[in-house]
Amino acid sequence: MLERWKIPLLLSPALLLIVGLFLGGLGLGLIGSLGYMPLLGREEINLDAYRNILTSENFYLSFLLTFYISFTSTIIASTLAVGAALILRRHFIGRSVINFLFQINLTVPHLVGAVGILYLFSQSGFFARLAYEFEIIAKPSDFPAMIYDPLAIGIILQYVWKEVPFIGMILLANMQTFGHDYEAAARSLGANRWQSFRFVLLPLLTPGLLAAALIVFAFTFGAYEIPALLGQSYPAALPVLAYQSFTDVDLNARPEALAMGMIIALLSAVMIFGYARLARRYVRS
């Protein structure tokens, strides 16, 4: 009897918080996106905001850009993190120093990293100055645009910079729990280094790697500050587009902003769900 009540009791604070703050906010956003705003004297409910968004070209361009940024950053960061973790788990001189340097940017806020990327890669940044010094370029505008550019290179660089240590630390923790025994067994049975990585270690790491990659993807898909600081203004990333409508002086744009927020949430949920299904199938086979 006691046991029966224990679990709901232990779960209730967290559930209350999630339902109250998260679902509550989502629900208010949904109501607002339908045009119901009594404070502005708008009490009818309609789908105008959704219709406006889904018929505008801007929205689709922004979606493609956001997806491209998240997808590319996640793939590059995951690959580099696997490589880094493979090296960092070995024993070598200066390992503790290297480990410290590897983790140092985990404590640095995204915005600070973005400013650092700006100073390095902008057309008057450090690398442009180096190129000028070596007479590769004659003026700042000769340097390839990597900030405010259509390919969003600066944004992707920032995300990769920030997320490699994050994924790498998760993988390292994973590797520590497996130990070297499985690989040693594979090696003693005649597998070469590549085979013992590909067929033994990588399958062991896959669940952790997929989970970490999912967190990175979901975060970068919904993050506002980096595309706002390093991205071009047209097409803007989806969260930036939503924020622009939300702070528009025309309060009639607000339902559209909220509708865009709803669509971002829905798209994220759909992508995460599809990804989880794919991942489960892959891990099982």
Add this chain to the structure above:
Amino acid sequence: MSKDGIKRQAGISRDGLSGPTWFALILLISWLVLPLIPLGIWSISRSWFFPDIAPSAYSLRAWGYVFSTTSEVLPALGVTTLIALCATLLSAIIGLPAGRALGLYQFR
């Protein structure tokens, strides 16, 4: 032949890294630290215009401003720390029971 064999063994074993691996590691670590360096240099520079690799004039004015009473950075730091402490504490209080329930008990 045998000497080469020993060298290759050393490269494969878990102790020590081969040359290319060191190179890759140093490259990665430099990339992770690099964006923080201009921030530090900018904080002590007074003027640093385009073609200059290093600032043309240095000054501690920015740091003086941070620690002066007019900037209110120090009180802000206090508020931030307070918020962080409260958030951590509340998360632990709310998250710990939920973690116990999810991790220690089997239920449908």
